[in-house]
Amino acid sequence: MSAIKYTFQIEKDDFSRAGEASSSIKKILMQVGSEPSLTRRVAIATYEAEMNIVIHSDGGTISVMIDPKCVMVLAKDNGPGIENIELAMKEGYSTATDRIREMGFGAGMGLSNMKKCSDEFSIESKIGEGTTIMMNMCVKEGE
Amino acid sequence: MKVKEVCQKINLGLLAGGEGLEREITGLYICDLLSWVMSHAVKGNAWITVQTHSNIIAVATLLDMSCIIIPEDMEVEEETLKKANEEKMPLLRSSQNSYDLVKEFLNHGIGK
Ligand SMILES: Nc1ncnc2c1ncn2[C@@H]1O[C@H](COP(=O)(O)OP(=O)(O)OP(=O)(O)O)[C@@H](O)[C@H]1O
Ligand SMILES: [Mg+2]
Numbered sequence: 553m554s555a556i557k558y559t560f561q562i563e564k565d566d567f568s569r570a571g572e573a574s575s576s577i578k579k580i581l582m583q584v585g586s587e588p589s590l591t592r593r594v595a596i597a598t599y600e601a602e603m604n605i606v607i608h609s610d611g612g613t614i615s616v617m618i619d620p621k622c623v624m625v626l627a628k629d630n631g632p633g634i635e636n637i638e639l640a641m642k643e644g645y646s647t648a649t650d651r652i653r654e655m656g657f658g659a660g661m662g663l664s665n666m667k668k669c670s671d672e673f674s675i676e677s678k679i680g681e682g683t684t685i686m687m688n689m690c691v692k693e694g695e
Numbered sequence: 696m697k698v699k700e701v702c703q704k705i706n707l708g709l710l711a712g713g714e715g716l717e718r719e720i721t722g723l724y725i726c727d728l729l730s731w732v733m734s735h736a737v738k739g740n741a742w743i744t745v746q747t748h749s750n751i752i753a754v755a756t757l758l759d760m761s762c763i764i765i766p767e768d769m770e771v772e773e774e775t776l777k778k779a780n781e782e783k784m785p786l787l788r789s790s791q792n793s794y795d796l797v798k799e800f801l802n803h804g805i806g807k
Binding site: 668 | 727728729730731733734738744746748749750751752753754756757758759774782
């Protein structure tokens with residue numbers, strides 16, 4: 553079976569639809585009978601990527617490539633980019649505003665959650681251009 | 696124990712998501728930081744939170760939690776109720792605070 557690919561558009565500041573892309577991705581994985589702990593990891597990672605695009609970026613896309621044993625996630629946005637990636641990756645670091653924090657975002661855990669869920673994780677960012685995150689997740693031996 | 700049975704034992708009001716009442720509660724989780732919840736809560740948890748915006752439904756659904764409980768009679772947005780119904784995620788409310796809710800759960804031996 554060849555990989556199936558889906559792409560979701562994510563709008564900046566659209567809190568009423570935030571979470572729909574990751575929920576749709578999870579439903580697709582459940583439909584194709586993906587292994588539950590892989591599904592959970594993809595759900596967490598795509599949720600965090602989606603919320604970061606909504607909260608911190610000017611909008612972007614999340615694409616998933618699904619094959620029976622592995623899921624590849626590509627989260628891409630149109631800026632503003634991250635100045636210091638190492639700092640952004642630190643647990644607890646967040647530039648979220650008070651309004652966003654009151655909603656329960658801004659623990660500074662999103663990027664490290666994504667990394668923890670991934671077998672391969674890479675992040676590239678350029679100020680003025682945008683941020684691209686690539687994650688690959690595969691079924692673990694014995695699952 | 697099923698969400699339905701817990702609603703009967705503890706005085707919890709059903710706000711939305713009634714189609715999910717057969718879900719099984721395996722434990723309780725209390726936190727209001729969403730990405731912390733995302734990395735620590737597990738399938739079957741009943742989640743007590745003071746967040747009332749619609750994103751809590753996405754979090755609970757993505758993690759396969761059993762229900763969401765809003766403490767202290769807080770107001771919940773219309774959008775959140777709508778999403779809870781769509782996702783069949785039971786959204787419950789109590790007049791008690793989180794601590795007293797936990798005591799009730801323990802008294803009934805739920806989640807042990
Ligand atoms: N797509 C993005 N574009 C621009 N900046 C970003 C992006 N994603 C993350 N950042 C920056 O990196 C910081 C850390 O991100 P991370 O997801 O770890 O935490 P957070 O979003 O602030 O809080 P949480 O995810 O716990 O709700 C953010 O506060 C923000 O400054
Ligand atoms: Mg984040």
